Amino acid sequence: MRNVIGLLFANNSANILQGLAFERSIAAVPFGGRYRLLDFALSSMVNTGIRTIGLVTPRQYRSLLDHLGAGKEWFLDRKTGGLFILPGAIQGLSAQGGKFRLKDLQLNIEYLQKDFCENVVISGCNHVFNINYQAALHLHASKQADITLIYTESMDSAAMAGKERLSIGENQEILSIQENNSPETTGLAQVYFADMLIIRRKLLLEIVEGYRAIETVDLMEAIQENLPSLKIFGVPFKGYFGTINSVKEYFDRSMELLNPLIRKEVLTGQDQIHTKIVDNPPTKHGAHAQVSNSLVSSGCTIEGEVHNSILSRGVTVEAGAIIRNSIVMQKCKIAAEANLNYVILDKFVKVHAGNELKGNKNTPLVVLKGSLV
Amino acid sequence: MQKQECMAMLLAGGQGSRLGGLTHSRAKPAVSFCGKYRIIDFSLSNCANSNINTVGVLTQYKPFSLNSYIGLGSAWDLDNPFGGVHILPPYVGDNEGSWYRGTANAIYQNLDFINYYDPKYVLIISGDHIYKMNYLSMLKFHKEKGADITISTIEVPWEEVSRFGIVTVDEDDKVVKFTEKIQDPESNLASMGIYIFNWSVLRQALLDDAQDPLTEDDFGKNIIPKEITLGKKLFAYRFKGYWRDVGTIDSYYNANMESLSGKDSIDLFDPVQRIFSNEDILPPQYVGPTAKIENSLISNGCVVLGEVSHSILAPGAYVGEGSIVKDSILLPHAKVHRQSTLNRTIVGEGAIIMSQCSVGMGPFSNPRQSGITVVEDHFVLGKGSVIQAGRNLNAC
Numbered sequence: 146m147r148n149v150i151g152l153l154f155a156n157n158s159a160n161i162l163q164g165l166a167f168e169r170s171i172a173a174v175p176f177g178g179r180y181r182l183l184d185f186a187l188s189s190m191v192n193t194g195i196r197t198i199g200l201v202t203p204r205q206y207r208s209l210l211d212h213l214g215a216g217k218e219w220f221l222d223r224k225t226g227g228l229f230i231l232p233g234a235i236q237g238l239s240a241q242g243g244k245f246r247l248k249d250l251q252l253n254i255e256y257l258q259k260d261f262c263e264n265v266v267i268s269g270c271n272h273v274f275n276i277n278y279q280a281a282l283h284l285h286a287s288k289q290a291d292i293t294l295i296y297t298e299s300m301d302s303a304a305m306a307g308k309e310r311l312s313i314g315e316n317q318e319i320l321s322i323q324e325n326n327s328p329e330t331t332g333l334a335q336v337y338f339a340d341m342l343i344i345r346r347k348l349l350l351e352i353v354e355g356y357r358a359i360e361t362v363d364l365m366e367a368i369q370e371n372l373p374s375l376k377i378f379g380v381p382f383k384g385y386f387g388t389i390n391s392v393k394e395y396f397d398r399s400m401e402l403l404n405p406l407i408r409k410e411v412l413t414g415q416d417q418i419h420t421k422i423v424d425n426p427p428t429k430h431g432a433h434a435q436v437s438n439s440l441v442s443s444g445c446t447i448e449g450e451v452h453n454s455i456l457s458r459g460v461t462v463e464a465g466a467i468i469r470n471s472i473v474m475q476k477c478k479i480a481a482e483a484n485l486n487y488v489i490l491d492k493f494v495k496v497h498a499g500n501e502l503k504g505n506k507n508t509p510l511v512v513l514k515g516s517l518v
Numbered sequence: 519m520q521k522q523e524c525m526a527m528l529l530a531g532g533q534g535s536r537l538g539g540l541t542h543s544r545a546k547p548a549v550s551f552c553g554k555y556r557i558i559d560f561s562l563s564n565c566a567n568s569n570i571n572t573v574g575v576l577t578q579y580k581p582f583s584l585n586s587y588i589g590l591g592s593a594w595d596l597d598n599p600f601g602g603v604h605i606l607p608p609y610v611g612d613n614e615g616s617w618y619r620g621t622a623n624a625i626y627q628n629l630d631f632i633n634y635y636d637p638k639y640v641l642i643i644s645g646d647h648i649y650k651m652n653y654l655s656m657l658k659f660h661k662e663k664g665a666d667i668t669i670s671t672i673e674v675p676w677e678e679v680s681r682f683g684i685v686t687v688d689e690d691d692k693v694v695k696f697t698e699k700i701q702d703p704e705s706n707l708a709s710m711g712i713y714i715f716n717w718s719v720l721r722q723a724l725l726d727d728a729q730d731p732l733t734e735d736d737f738g739k740n741i742i743p744k745e746i747t748l749g750k751k752l753f754a755y756r757f758k759g760y761w762r763d764v765g766t767i768d769s770y771y772n773a774n775m776e777s778l779s780g781k782d783s784i785d786l787f788d789p790v791q792r793i794f795s796n797e798d799i800l801p802p803q804y805v806g807p808t809a810k811i812e813n814s815l816i817s818n819g820c821v822v823l824g825e826v827s828h829s830i831l832a833p834g835a836y837v838g839e840g841s842i843v844k845d846s847i848l849l850p851h852a853k854v855h856r857q858s859t860l861n862r863t864i865v866g867e868g869a870i871i872m873s874q875c876s877v878g879m880g881p882f883s884n885p886r887q888s889g890i891t892v893v894e895d896h897f898v899l900g901k902g903s904v905i906q907a908g909r910n911l912n913a914c
Contacts, residue, residue, distance in 0.1 A: 178802035179818075217592075218799065403804075412801040413819075424794050426786035427553035427817040427830070428803065436811055442802040443554070443818050446787070456802070 620735030
């Protein structure tokens, strides 16, 4: 895979997850116990064999860099290639959203200039998926495409808010790219851009150069504008594609991991999702622990009850505490007789003895990092 | 290269034949312990926590699993530019070359290696003990006493003294006598197989030992008693804390189970003296809707659908629906399919118990190896089998 490099945009900081993305970008939001969201996009590239990956950082990148380090857990501490941190353009722009902002690439143009590779795989970091790009790269090469967009089919157009709707011709060529402005569900499967694409490196350099004068253009806008003059194809991704646009969706996607089929597809298949290693001991289930239908990370101490929930590393659940339908992040302490239902606890939250926290299925209660409740 | 004050030589070549099926495919230090660990993690983590950065690991018996596990030592932060972990297998020289004939001979054959680093002190440890120790405290004692050799010791119950090398000391903790595994010794101060030598003393002792036609090339049997008779200054460092030799199925099983009881065991949850390991990245454990787990340690990547009580599950272990795993140890990626019952059983790495088996069943009157059943690595036990307690299930 020496002729492909990766480019990850980890700087989408849209304020859609209440407090969860308050001090971190969405890419750095903990997910599924021991992962962060960007692990899925990053591992997908690594599992494809890509060993040079640039990562555009968000404004608040402490937690992201703490997680990544030198990229060792993703085998990216290389002499040739490896992980490149690309500081994103931030001041004043963060509120404007955008997927793949050309401004960010202008600032980091050396990353694209100094490599000799043919193609660049670009991906967002806000979704739950496990893809191997081999098939898409193969099609990209055989069609001699300028750009190949990876798409997913969905009947739920609300979940695909912000995703471009594609129409595709007989030979897999892209006929049009439209904003998805109609959130009502039609009952028909539609084709949506999955925030992953392959582009010729030289073309990308031309686009970045060509739009240098305009501050806020997004790569997708540039592609849309030049659609007629480019050879653009689409490749379907038929696997699990979890979108996260709200706290409810974050909650639902998390809970879907309790489904063994989805877990197998995303986490335990041929290509594994890599993440930071923390060297915790195994989890201790005490004499009166009752755990059912839950994902539990290492280093937890459980004396109480945990049902239909996801526990991150190092969580303590004291005797008599009951956790149902909840997501509990790293190193939270749930004291005796506390009762949680439909709650998302960010890291380091302490719930005092006997307290009850309750959300509901559609609006889970979010408790901010480090809170004492 | 930065000169090291103290380097470690870690003896990891033993076969560990008393661990039966657990060491058929790997050396004892590479045997899984307490869920996610392997036995050698404790010695290597102690080195890392004691800031001893140069470690020679002497391997011989079935070293593949051990070598690949240790790698560059990065899992223990021991991959550093001025030392690091070095795997030292036996090798062939210009006109000689042989297997390591004993603990002393193994070090003797690697004198060049120690020479290269030319330390002031050499710490000799073994890769098959479970304990947490700061070797620097022992080194401090060694220097304060002006010792030539310091032996780390621990008081053991009198009824077990015949299993150990026993040290007799005077009122200043100077060693006056060392006896290896005899009945009715004079003291209950047991050698832990951990020594600090002044490098010059070690070098001379090994050169002399190599010339001795009657030697068994063993530190406990030959080197230490000889150095006492030569009038060298040997001192006994008294270690207080948890220490277990896991050389037999019985002691291996008990040391694992002690970690469940909490008190008087190795503290794995201690955030300061941490035990590191080279772990695979596996998803969090999944506990099924009808699962029941009590008083157990469960690792990453496990799937538990049945009942697990007072047991330890290593990474990637699987317990199927309706199965009951009691007082047992499942090693990495061991699988117990549905409706099987396990009692006091150690299931080896990648071994599979098919459905409706009963393993570790009575009659219990005086069974072998305290009624502990061992299923060897990668063994497949057919559907519906009934296995009596105390058996070893081997592939060959």
